[in-house]
Amino acid sequence: MARLNVVKALNLALLQEMERDEDVLVMGEDVGVDGGVFRVTEDLHRTFGSKRVIDSPLAEAAIIGTGVGMALYGLRPVCEIQFSGFAFQCFHQIENHAARYRMRSQGRFSVPMVIRMPYGGGVRALEHHSESEEQFYAHIPGLKMVVPSGPRNARALLVSAIRDPDPVVFFEHKALYHAAKEEVPDEIETLPLGRAQVVREGRDVTLVAYGAMLRVAREAAETLAQEDGAEAEVIDLLTISPLDRATLVASVQKTGRAVVVHEAVRSFGPGAEIAASIMDGAFLSLEAPIARVASWDVPFPGFAREKASVPDLPRVLAAARETLAF
Amino acid sequence: MPRTVLEPRFQVEYLSILDSDGNLDASLEPDIPGEDLKRLYRAMLLGRRLDERMIRLQRQGRIGTFAPIKGQEASQLGAAFTLRPSDWMVPSFRETAAMLWRGWSIEKLLLFFAGYLEGGQPAPGQNDLPVTIPVATQLPHAVGLAYAAQYRGDDTVVMAFCGDGATSEGDFHEALNFAGVWHVPTVFVVQNNQWAISVPLKKQTHSRTIAQKALAYGLPGLQVDGNDVLAVYAASREAVERARAGDGPTLIECVTYRLGVHTTADDPTKYRTAEEVEAWERKDPLTRFGAYLQKKNLLDDGLAASVDAEIAEAVQRFETVGPADALRMFDHAYGQRPAHLDAQREQLAAWLRDGAGAAAPDTTAHPSPPMRGQRSTRR
Numbered sequence: 001m002a003r004l005n006v007v008k009a010l011n012l013a014l015l016q017e018m019e020r021d022e023d024v025l026v027m028g029e030d031v032g033v034d035g036g037v038f039r040v041t042e043d044l045h046r047t048f049g050s051k052r053v054i055d056s057p058l059a060e061a062a063i064i065g066t067g068v069g070m071a072l073y074g075l076r077p078v079c080e081i082q083f084s085g086f087a088f089q090c091f092h093q094i095e096n097h098a099a100r101y102r103m104r105s106q107g108r109f110s111v112p113m114v115i116r117m118p119y120g121g122g123v124r125a126l127e128h129h130s131e132s133e134e135q136f137y138a139h140i141p142g143l144k145m146v147v148p149s150g151p152r153n154a155r156a157l158l159v160s161a162i163r164d165p166d167p168v169v170f171f172e173h174k175a176l177y178h179a180a181k182e183e184v185p186d187e188i189e190t191l192p193l194g195r196a197q198v199v200r201e202g203r204d205v206t207l208v209a210y211g212a213m214l215r216v217a218r219e220a221a222e223t224l225a226q227e228d229g230a231e232a233e234v235i236d237l238l239t240i241s242p243l244d245r246a247t248l249v250a251s252v253q254k255t256g257r258a259v260v261v262h263e264a265v266r267s268f269g270p271g272a273e274i275a276a277s278i279m280d281g282a283f284l285s286l287e288a289p290i291a292r293v294a295s296w297d298v299p300f301p302g303f304a305r306e307k308a309s310v311p312d313l314p315r316v317l318a319a320a321r322e323t324l325a326f
Numbered sequence: 327m328p329r330t331v332l333e334p335r336f337q338v339e340y341l342s343i344l345d346s347d348g349n350l351d352a353s354l355e356p357d358i359p360g361e362d363l364k365r366l367y368r369a370m371l372l373g374r375r376l377d378e379r380m381i382r383l384q385r386q387g388r389i390g391t392f393a394p395i396k397g398q399e400a401s402q403l404g405a406a407f408t409l410r411p412s413d414w415m416v417p418s419f420r421e422t423a424a425m426l427w428r429g430w431s432i433e434k435l436l437l438f439f440a441g442y443l444e445g446g447q448p449a450p451g452q453n454d455l456p457v458t459i460p461v462a463t464q465l466p467h468a469v470g471l472a473y474a475a476q477y478r479g480d481d482t483v484v485m486a487f488c489g490d491g492a493t494s495e496g497d498f499h500e501a502l503n504f505a506g507v508w509h510v511p512t513v514f515v516v517q518n519n520q521w522a523i524s525v526p527l528k529k530q531t532h533s534r535t536i537a538q539k540a541l542a543y544g545l546p547g548l549q550v551d552g553n554d555v556l557a558v559y560a561a562s563r564e565a566v567e568r569a570r571a572g573d574g575p576t577l578i579e580c581v582t583y584r585l586g587v588h589t590t591a592d593d594p595t596k597y598r599t600a601e602e603v604e605a606w607e608r609k610d611p612l613t614r615f616g617a618y619l620q621k622k623n624l625l626d627d628g629l630a631a632s633v634d635a636e637i638a639e640a641v642q643r644f645e646t647v648g649p650a651d652a653l654r655m656f657d658h659a660y661g662q663r664p665a666h667l668d669a670q671r672e673q674l675a676a677w678l679r680d681g682a683g684a685a686a687p688d689t690t691a692h693p694s695p696p697m698r699g700q701r702s703t704r705r
Contacts, residue, residue, distance in 0.1 A: 025477070051477060057507055062466045062500035069470020072455065075477065077470075093497075096460050097467065104456055106447035107658045141659050165661030194664055242664035 003181040006172065009151035010040045010116075013158040014078065016188050018048055021076065024162055027054040028063060028080030028116075037082055038118060038177055060090035064115060068097050071111040076162055084117035084171065085128030091136070098167040099142035113168075114161045119147075120173040120212055120263055121295075121310050124303045129174075131300055132211075132263035135270055137169040138241035144193055145240040147171040149214040151182040153238060156191040164193055173212040196244035198251065202231035205257040205320055208248065208274055210237040213261045213311060220316040230324055240270055248274060249281030256287035257323045261311050266294035288326035291319040338538045341561055342551035346609040348617025356560045360624050366407055366555060367619055370399040370612055372633050373423025376432060377586070379637050380422075380439070384590040388645075389439040393420040397553070397585035398517055400611035402487070403427055404558025405515045405578065408566045409485055414453040414475075416468040416486040418461070420517070424487065428454050432640035433647075442650055443658075453482075462492035465501035465514065472510035472575075483569045485513045485562075491522025493536050499543075502577065506543040511569035513562065514540075514577040517552065519584035524597035540577035552580025553611040556618075583609070652678060 004012065018024045025048075026041055032055035035042030045053035056063050060081055067077040081087045087094070098111045121130035138145040146161055146168055148154035154172065161168035199214070200221050209217035214236050221232035233251050237244065252258050258278055260271040271292035278290055293311040301309055343354045358366070377396050383389045395402065402424035406415060415428050422435060429452050438445025438457065446456035458464035468486035475482035492498050493516060505512045516536050520527050533539060540547030548565075550557040558580055565576035583606035587594055594603075619625045656663060656671040663671070 057500075057503055059496075059500040059503065061497055062469070062504045065463065065466025065497060065501070066470035066473060066504055069467035069472075070474040070477075071470075072467065073471050073474030073478075075474045092460060092463060093466065096463055097458075102661070103658045104443065104446050105658075106443050108447050108450070109455075110661060144660075242660075242666055245666065 001183050001185055004151050004155075004184045005178050005181050006148070006151050006154050007038060007040055007177045009155035009182075009184050010158055010172065011042055011044070012184065013155045013162070014041060014044060015047065017159055017162045018044065018052065020188070023074065024076045024078065025052040025054065025070070026078045026080070027056050027067060029056060029058050029082050031055060031080050036080060038172075038174070040116070040172070041080065060086055061093050064090040064093035064098065067113050067115075068093060068101065068111055071098075071113040071167075072101065072109050076112050076114075078114045078116060078162060081115060081117040083129050084119040084133060085131050087115075087117055094137070094143070094167070094169070095140050099140045102166065103142060110165050111167045112165050114158070114170050115167065116158075116170045116172060118174045118177075119171045120175060121303070121306050122175045122212065124306075125174070127300045127302070130303060130306065132295070134171055134240050135264050135268060138243075138270055138273070142166065144168040144242065145171070146193060146238065147173070147211040147240060148238060149211055149236050150176070150180065152184050152189075153191055153197075153236075155184055156189040157193070157238060159188055160190045160193050163190070168193065171211065175212050179215075191238065194239045194242045194244060196238055196247040197236045198233060198247065199236045200232065200234040202233035202255065204230040204232060204255055205259060205324055206233045206235060206248070206251040206255045207259050207261065207316070207320065208235045208237065209261040210240065211263065213263060216311060216313055216316055217261050219313050220320055223313070223317055224320060228321065228324070230320075232320065243273065243277060245277045245281060248278055252278050252282040253285045256285050257326075259291040259293060259316065259319050259323055261293045261316055263295055263310055265297045266292055267297045269294055288323045291323050293319045336538065336541045338535050338541070338547060338549060340549045340551075341557045342554055343556040343560060344554045344614055344618055346553070346614055348614050348621065350618065354560065356556055356563065358556075358559070360622070362407075363619060363622070364624055364626065366403060366559075367615055367625070368629060368633065369403050369407075369423065369427050370555065370615065371629060372426060372636065373399045373403065374612055375630070375633050376426070376435075376637055377422065379641065380436070381586075381590060383436070383641070384439075389436055390441055391589050391591050392439040393589045394586040395420055395422050397583045397606065397610070398519055399423050400555035400558055400615065401515070401517045401552035401580035401582045404555040405485060405487075405513075405562040405580070407559055408562040409483065412453060413482055413566075414455070414468070414471050414484040416455045416464050416471070416484060417457055418464055418488050418492065419457045419459050420489065421487050425454070428452070430454070432637060433644045436641065436644040437647060440644075442647070462488055462495035462497040462501075464488070465492070465497055466504065468512050468514075469501050469505045469508070469510055472505070472512040472569075473508055476510055481570060483511045483513060483566050485515060485566070487515050487517060489522065490516060490518040490520065490527055490530055490536060491525065492516070493539060494530055499539075502540060502543040502545065502575075505575040506545045509574040511572070512575040513565045513569055514575065515562070516577065516579045517582055518579050519582050521584055521588070521594070521598065523588045523592060524594075526598075535579060537577060537579040545575045545577060547577040547579065549579045549581060552582030553609050553614065555611060555615050582611075585610075
């Protein structure tokens with residue numbers, strides 16, 4: 001057991017999975033000698049060499065495209081896209097091929113690869129380094145879309161993603177990399193993909209969040225308990241797709257109210273699917289419209305204005321209070 | 327400081343062994359056993375006759391849109407012929423002759439073009455990727471396969487096909503670059519058939535050859551007469567042997583011509599002249615190779631009849647395939663079907679069983695939706 005931040009926890013997951021399975025390799029820009037620009041792959045090349053920890057040329061489409069080929073051959077590549085804002089240069093390889101090869105070949109081939117990408121704002125970074133665009137991947141059949149919220153679940157989910165038979169897009173929030181340390185067991189731990197966690201129980205309103213927004217949701221729940229006497233249930237989605245609808249519905253059947261929080265822009269974002277799923281499963285339990293707190297529907301506004309766009313505690317509190325008062 | 331020459335002048339070779347009349351440059355003639363020459367010719371003829379049959383099947387509405395290969399048989403088969411079954415072949419969407427050679431059955435290909443994904447399922451152990459439609463996007467897969475083969479220490483070569491249009495795509499350049507940097511056993515075969523739908527080669531690239539594009543990535547590039555099966559074979563054998571020996575990737579540009587339409591939805595009279603097509607018809611790869619075999623006394627009587635019989639039997643088997651089971655669409659989206667797809671499958675099953683869907687007309691007999699570049703067919 002060691003206290004690790006998200007970077008070290010992810011590094012541990014990669015190290016242990018590579019020790020366990022020779023088919024696992026790591027590829028991306030600067031992932032070898034440099035250890036990745038966020039140091040997630042630090043020292044792996046020392047242990048496993050440059051054939052397994054590949055400093056690739058700078059080309060996102062070929063990183064994912066060759067990763068698809070490796071996976072078709074039976075390897076388990078873990079590809080890093082340096083920032084999720086650059087993933088549109090490989091989006092076609094993800095959508096057209098990684099997600100579809102199992103279907104296209106009717107089960108003869110699969111693409112057991114992981115595509116890791118740092119995402120999210122709040123780190124005073126330029127355009128293309130601050131966006132949250134998980135909805136694009138969550139929308140693609142054949143893909144899984146995972147977003148951890150802390151060191152321990154990041155490590156366990158990455159192990160599960162590597163072992164998963166299907167391609168997984170794995171988002172790592174930049175603001176969480178060094179935000180907190182958590183006890184992470186030495187022995188390998190997994191978490192099932194497609195399963196959300198109730199991280200705080202409550203009876204009055206359900207707050208749904210993931211990634212860096214989980215902390216905002218938890219703070220909102222504590223504030224509501226202290227200042228309003230309202231007990232919020234907090235759900236950490238962990239996997240965006242496939243969405244754990246059962247956990248969402250069970251919670252809202254109990255609370256009758258829901259607030260969804262995400263950094264992705266509001267329209268056609270994950271909140272829309274989450275709200276629709278709650279409507280499908282818990283319509284008769286609802287006491288108020290489902291609220292969404294999300295970034296405004298504008299292209300990245302620059303980090304000088306970012307705080308006014310990314311959901312924060314006051315906005316989540318306001319939405320929860322409005323929902324409770326409805 | 328003077329200007330200095332960093333690289334010597336590059337050279338791009340052109341290889342032709344058999345001219346359009348079947349005359350041979352004996353000094354370059356590859357050593358191919360007579361039986362193999364006969365198999366090669368039969369495969370070319372099968373590709374040609376199936377193509378003609380498929381156009382009729384498409385016009386009858388029995389299969390959907392497809393990309394005919396007429397004129398490109400030598401480019402495909404001269405190359406694929408040099409692979410071992412354990413090697414990998416990565417096609418684009420106009421490699422029917424090569425796919426047949428690699429073991430795809432005629433029924434499977436027909437099923438594929440009739441909209442059944444079952445037709446895209448390689449047989450167990452068959453090292454072929456299915457058809458890739460987005461142009462050039464299959465090329466990085468070939469490089470990844472080759473990397474994986476090398477990583478595992480397998481004695482395996484990967485051959486990837488694309489067309490001249492694909493050489494304008496970023497994925498083409500990225501794939502060549504990665505293959506060069508990684509020094510992996512990949513052979514890129516570009517079927518330069520002069521036309522990317524309606525866009526001629528001169529509007530596709532300002533390079534004199536496509537072969538020379540390889541040189542920028544540090545790999546050899548060679549241009550061959552793509553209608554001369556012996557030249558394609560000789561160049562491919564050399565490239566495959568180089569790759570297998572650990573000497574890295576090669577690009578082969580096969581200069582050929584699409585004698586037919588881009589797809590069955592295309593009307594080439596709009597963008598090219600009859601004279602141009604006729605000039606290329608005189609360079610037909612089958613005529614030329616047939617004349618060569620005739621001189622060697624290797625042409626069997628009744629070959630066309632046996633090929634046609636094989637096609638007819640396969641078409642018959644294809645026609646016995648029942649309507650597609652709609653519920654199977656949920657089978658291969660994921661390795662294990664997630665809960666929401668279980669629910670959607672149940673929903674569709676109930677709809678088909680009890681709802682209005684039970685009475686809905688069967689649409690499986692109609693052609694599949696359009697491919698890139700398709701217009702509504704005029705006939």
